[in-house]
Amino acid sequence: MVDFWKEASNLFKHYELTYEEFLFDISTDFSDIFQQAKEHDFFYGGELKLIISSDSKDPDIIRIRNTVAVNFVHILFLCMNLSFPGSLNLLKCRIKNSEQMKEEVSFTSYYFESAWGINDEYEWPSIKKIPLDIVIKWYNSLNINSKMIAETNVEKTLFSILDFCNYDYDDNPTLIVWITNALEAFYGIKSRDSIVHSLKNRMYLHLNNPNQSKRINKKINEFYSYRSAFVHGDMKILRHGSSKYIYNDTIDLYFDELWKLCEFGNALIISSIQKLILLDKKSLSFKEEIEYR
Secondary structure (H helix, E strand, O other): OHHHHHHHHHHOOEEEEEEOOEEEEEEEEOHHHHHHHHHHOOOOOEEEEEEEEOOOOOOOHHHHHHHHHHHHHHHHHHHHHHHOOOOOOEEEEEEEEEOOEEEEEEEOOHHHHOHHHHHHHHOOOOOOOOOHHHHHHHHHHOOOOOOOOOOOHHHHHHHHHHHHOEOOOOOOOHHHHHHHHHHHHHOOOOOOOOHHHHHHHHHHHHHOOOOOHHHHHHHHHHHHHHHHHHHOOOOOOOOOOOOOOOOOHHHHHHHHHHHHHHHHHHHHHHHHHHHHHHOOOOOOOOOOOOOOO
């Protein structure tokens, strides 16, 4: 893992990012984060120091520079965890790029790391370690830069990942909604489609059929039944803040079901994106054809 972190610090030492028509050069100092990693034995947080330069004369340059800094952290988090799932945990990571900005962000890599366990338990979907330079090259080819609103299916998927990996969110059923949004966006599922049927067919085409097909089908159905119960008001809801001081078997079961489904759903997302990266493709589409002979 340490070698991977060192590789990442070299690859991201200098990075270019555009905002509108302006080009920003980002120099990164990982020294404090490495110190935290050494103490905690994983990428825990710390202070990420950025030097951001640009020839922009925009009067709002400070605001733009701060936006670019946060967007760079998003790219760092996504690329490292798509390359080596679970490798970058940014809990209470402080971004410092000038005297004007000292912002804290928190992104958890828990659902990336747990994908390895899903792969072991179900033997599907495939989770791999992909060379980081390949992932960065793929991400850069998407030309997302500092885009604020996702437009393409892959952009929607990546932005959704940032939402459900945001550590500042409470663990609650809305995580399932973000995960299904990412999945359905990636596979181009429309609201008018038979969602579960279409999603299964497209996933099996892209990721290949699982060996334990009955077990996987059952798990996907369970995942969507949970989502449906939540969005249609059929689910028992835990009172906000109830688990802060008191835990019992009922609350344990509530969270256990949620976490296991989130782990499974996110493993599907990670594997789907990794397959696209390895194919060196930016998107995928599906067509239904008829042929007469």
